[in-house]
Amino acid sequence: MAVDRYDILIPGHYFCDIIFTGIPGFPALGTELFTKDLNVVPGGVMNTVVGLTRLGTKAAWLSTLGSDFFSQFAAEQARAEGIDLSQVVFTGKPLKRVTVAMSYPGDRAFLTYIDPPPDLIPRLYEALENTPFKHLHFTGLQIDERMPDLIRACHARGITVSMDCQHREQTLAEPLVQAIVGSLDLFMPNTAEAQRLTGAATLEAAAAVLRGLVRYLVIKDGQNGAYAWVGDGSFHAPVIAVEPVDTTGAGDIFNAGFLTAWLQGRPPEECLRWGNITGGLSLRGYGGCSAAPTLAELNGYLSEGKR
Helix, strand or coil: CCCCCEEEEEECCEEEEEEEECCCCCCCCCCCCCCCEEEEEEEECHHHHHHHHHCCCCEEEEEEECCCHHHHHHHHHHHHHCCECCCEEECCCCCCEEEEEEECCCCEEEEEEECCCCCCHHHHHHHHHHCCEEEEEECCCCCCCCHHHHHHHHHHCCCEEEEECCCCCCCCCCHHHHHHHHCCCEEECEHHHHHHHHCCCCHHHHHHHHHCCCCEEEEECHHHCEEEEECCEEEEECCCCCCCCCCCCHHHHHHHHHHHHHHCCCCHHHHHHHHHHHHHHHHHCCCCCCCCCCHHHHHHHHHHHHC
């Protein structure tokens, strides 16, 4: 039976985010605090998958879910979003991935537990043989000795590859890290990640280093908007005006908006605009994907901006 062609394949694991808000203080041993609100939302790689799906991008999620309550919650939420689960393997053992977040007006504290995740790289090679897709996106910088060969295998099939960064202790001083970043078609760190990775003190200095490695560079700079460098061109788009409720996962939803535009062949300034709108609108709710916009919302915002 023929397999549908996907716009994008997203490998990675879910999280279940349990978010407490309206907390009167920080809990101490032997005490009990009552919060004003509680939200339970999917997180991790699901932020990007939900964001892409709501924008009408044909995305496949390659992952593994377990028999535990949290895995089943993630599966239930994915089905409710209409996410394609044909590349998800369901195992008969627990695969718990849970973060409890205590969200305060100025900062957050986290408590996390994860069961050891299964290795997804062998399944990515299987997908290359059996699942037609145009683009492969990793929600974090994958520092693995097998990664350069995997990226080359993608390129040999005409498949482009992108990565976000996330927090990593490794830097470009390590040859493997440099080789992986240098082989990407699109790299999407935020400012702090770019500075850590390069050892540079400023966004501009970090960008100068990364531009020498990657053909298409995007750096997310919080309230300062987002930047892109392609060839000799540099581009910037400002953030949208929104009263933030929670910033968790906003970068993932930015990626979903940017990638949707990028896969349609739109110019860099338009891709940045789409990313800033989707990422900005995601700030309306708790967790990355709870308030991620639909394509209709995005188009409405774009139309309003033109008027």
